[in-house]
Amino acid sequence: METWYYVVESIDGDYANLRRTDIESDDLKLVARALLPEDISEGTQLKYELMQYTRL
Template sequence: METRHYIVVSIDGDYANLKRIDIDSDDLMLVARALLPEDIKEGSKLKYEMLEYTIE
């Protein structure tokens, strides 16, 4: 499974908008905050690997 890198663009209630930063893309992905580390904030960099998000 490939590793992906994201940045938290915005947080809106129970969801966060993530932007992939390891490829050239302007698309945002809406992810439930329950799937993300508890202490994220806007600007946090995340790594997605093995079906888990971790803060870098």
């Protein structure tokens, strides 16, 4: 399985916009907050692996 790294760019209600940090990309990924750790805020770094997001 692959591992991807993200940073939380913004939070909008029940969703968060994530930007990949392990590759050059300006694209944002919209993710439901229910899938993310509860204590995230803007600037939080995340790792996505085995279909789970965890804080770094």
